[in-house]
Amino acid sequence: MNPIVQAENLSRFYGLYLGLNNVTFTIRPGITGIVGPNGAGKTTLFRLLTGQIKPDSGTLQVFGSAPWNNPLVQAQLAYCPESEAVPVGLRPLEWLIALAMISGHSARDAETQARRMLERVKLAPEHWKKRLTMLSKGMKQRVKLAQCLLHEPKLIVLDEPMNGLDPMGREDFSNVLRQLARDGVSIVISSHILHDLEALCSEFILLRWGRMVRGENEAASPDAQKRWPASTTFRCDSPEKLARFFFDRKLVRGFEIAGDDELRVHWLEAAQFYGDFNALLLDSGVQIYEVRSTASFLEKAVGAPHTP
Amino acid sequence: MNTPPPLPKPLPTATPEWRRALGGIWRLTYRRFLAPQQLGILAGLLGLLALLALSGIRNGNAEHFAQWSVKLYLTFVAPVFAFLSAAGLIQDDMKPATVDYVLTRPVRRHAFVLHRYLTHTACLQVQCLLALGVLVAVGVFRHVPNLASTVPSLLLAQVLAVMAFSALGFAFGAFSSRYQILGLFYAGVVEVGIGNIPTQLNRLSMTHHVRSIASNILELRQNSLASFDRLPASIIALLVFSLVLVAAAAALFSLRETAGTRAKDA
Numbered sequence: 158m159n160p161i162v163q164a165e166n167l168s169r170f171y172g173l174y175l176g177l178n179n180v181t182f183t184i185r186p187g188i189t190g191i192v193g194p195n196g197a198g199k200t201t202l203f204r205l206l207t208g209q210i211k212p213d214s215g216t217l218q219v220f221g222s223a224p225w226n227n228p229l230v231q232a233q234l235a236y237c238p239e240s241e242a243v244p245v246g247l248r249p250l251e252w253l254i255a256l257a258m259i260s261g262h263s264a265r266d267a268e269t270q271a272r273r274m275l276e277r278v279k280l281a282p283e284h285w286k287k288r289l290t291m292l293s294k295g296m297k298q299r300v301k302l303a304q305c306l307l308h309e310p311k312l313i314v315l316d317e318p319m320n321g322l323d324p325m326g327r328e329d330f331s332n333v334l335r336q337l338a339r340d341g342v343s344i345v346i347s348s349h350i351l352h353d354l355e356a357l358c359s360e361f362i363l364l365r366w367g368r369m370v371r372g373e374n375e376a377a378s379p380d381a382q383k384r385w386p387a388s389t390t391f392r393c394d395s396p397e398k399l400a401r402f403f404f405d406r407k408l409v410r411g412f413e414i415a416g417d418d419e420l421r422v423h424w425l426e427a428a429q430f431y432g433d434f435n436a437l438l439l440d441s442g443v444q445i446y447e448v449r450s451t452a453s454f455l456e457k458a459v460g461a462p463h464t465p
Numbered sequence: 466m467n468t469p470p471p472l473p474k475p476l477p478t479a480t481p482e483w484r485r486a487l488g489g490i491w492r493l494t495y496r497r498f499l500a501p502q503q504l505g506i507l508a509g510l511l512g513l514l515a516l517l518a519l520s521g522i523r524n525g526n527a528e529h530f531a532q533w534s535v536k537l538y539l540t541f542v543a544p545v546f547a548f549l550s551a552a553g554l555i556q557d558d559m560k561p562a563t564v565d566y567v568l569t570r571p572v573r574r575h576a577f578v579l580h581r582y583l584t585h586t587a588c589l590q591v592q593c594l595l596a597l598g599v600l601v602a603v604g605v606f607r608h609v610p611n612l613a614s615t616v617p618s619l620l621l622a623q624v625l626a627v628m629a630f631s632a633l634g635f636a637f638g639a640f641s642s643r644y645q646i647l648g649l650f651y652a653g654v655v656e657v658g659i660g661n662i663p664t665q666l667n668r669l670s671m672t673h674h675v676r677s678i679a680s681n682i683l684e685l686r687q688n689s690l691a692s693f694d695r696l697p698a699s700i701i702a703l704l705v706f707s708l709v710l711v712a713a714a715a716a717l718f719s720l721r722e723t724a725g726t727r728a729k730d731a
Contacts, residue, residue, distance in 0.1 A: 207565075207569045208569070209565070209568060209569065209722060210722045211722065226573070226574060226719065228571035228572060228573055229571070231569055231570060231571045232570075232571035234569070235569070236565060236566075236569040238565040238566075240565070242563050243563060244493065244496070244497065244563045245497065245500045245502070246496050246497055246499055246500025246501070246502075246503070247493070247496050247497075251492065251496060252493075254489075254492065255489040255490070255492035255493045255496075256489060256566060256567070256570065257489070258485045258486065258488045258489030258492070259485070259486045259489035259490060259567060259570045259572055260489075260570050260571065261482050261485055261486075261571065262485065263485060264485075264488060267485075267489075304566055308570070308571075
């Protein structure tokens with residue numbers, strides 16, 4: 158697949174401070190995760206992608222053109238910033254109509270489009286006419302996503318969009334993004350919630366201290382691209398018994414027993430376990446103390462030492 | 466590192482439509498003025514103006530009313546209000562918060578500044594119209610004679626003053642976040658200093674032209690045609706000042722990146 162974004166030796170500094178340092182990457186169509194700790198350069202990368210700041214050196218092309226102050230590129234992308242700031246005094250519907258008009262819709266089309274997008278992100282109509290500043294964090298995130306969709310962009314850049322969402326909200330949000338991806342929209346997303354990101358994204362760019370941790374885009378495992386973690390860690394009274402139980406039911410690809418009470422299971426088909434995990438754990442007859450997702454490749458990659 | 470595959474040809478995109486963008490920015494701007502906090506501030510300022518006018522304007526004295534309106538309101542209150550409001554707005558627009566949603570849309574930055582200026586100035590004109598209404602109401606209360614014939618001159622001067630000082634606010638706000646200091650410096654050097662020197666240089670002062678417009682029309686009302694020829698010149702001067710300052714603001718805004726993009730945002 159041809160890339161939609163191509164960066165070569167891209168650098169951006171803020172005086173003496175480092176933003177991005179000599180990174181080269183491509184972003185292909187689909188959902189791409191940008192991962193890294195705070196200060197890694199994620200927001201700098203997003204500001205470069207959306208044409209709000211200029212690179213100090215290197216080249217950046219989005220849809221074949223430099224994005225800085227370029228309306229032709231900006232017409233094809235949308236940005237959802239991390240900041241919770243929303244205009245004071247405006248209501249979601251009014252705000253979206255105004256933004257849709259700036260994107261080129263007529264007033265009538267803008268209203269139709271604003272309503273459609275608010276429905277698409279599942280914001281209940283009773284909230285459409287409340288002031289934006291009165292909405293909960295999760296509702297604001299939905300409105301922020303809706304403003305991205307107004308002009309039907311080809312690339313959506315989302316900076317920590319899942320902040321403040323409860324698990325159900327994150328699942329709803331992820332489903333909207335999956336649907337967008339199925340409709341041919343590319344998405345670049347950052348999040349500190351790595352499991353969600355791993356379940357959502359097909360590729361990753363790992364950043365730390367303004368540099369790419371890996372030289373190439375990381376691809377998520379096929380399991381990780383689904384919604385369930387590929388591996389799970391159990392703390393229980395009898396790891397061997399639990400392992401035998403899963404093995405007999407052909408659920409596991411492999412397992413490790415660590416210490417007296419810990420079992421790490423690598424699923425053959427994670428959905429089979431998670432689809433009925435309450436009943437399975439009860440049937441096992443093993444006393445379970447804790448169930449957690451084993452650190453994913455993404456968590457390991459983020460926590461790995463820097464290898465430039 | 467593998468050589469990345471070639472990029473596809475740029476996709477055809479919709480050309481931004483300036484009238485629709487203006488409509489969208491108008492909606493964003495006027496709603497800002499209708500926020501409860503803004504309305505509260507406006508009500509407070511109008512009340513303060515009414516109190517000042519009531520204490521400053523004597524009963525039944527048209528000349529005193531005109532002088533007070535020109536010297537205090539038109540050459541101080543309205544310009545300072547317009548300057549601070551416009552500079553604050555453009556500064557907000559350079560911070561990466563709510564403006565991110567606008568500046569990542571297909572509208573050129575200079576067009577955004579122009580649209581913002583037009584819509585913001587229109588809203589300010591409405592607010593200043595209310596202030597002028599307060600002044601007129603105080604005039605009626607103080608039984609100022611021939612009040613109706615004074616109002617058009619004040620209105621014209623006010624419209625031009627708001628245009629010019631909003632443009633100044635845009636230019637200074639786009640130039641620096643310390644626009645208040647720049648404004649004080651400008652006021653001291655140009656408006657108070659150069660503007661009061663009795664030479665051609667005082668034409669660089671915008672309040673000089675505002676005073677000139679208001680005074681000329683007041684003089685015309687009194688059948689004195691001596692300074693009629695200066696009236697169009699002052700109007701044109703203020704329009705030119707506004708145009709140049711908005712162009713400067715647009716250029717600065719287009720060249721500058723959004724403020725606040727520091728390392729901590731990385």
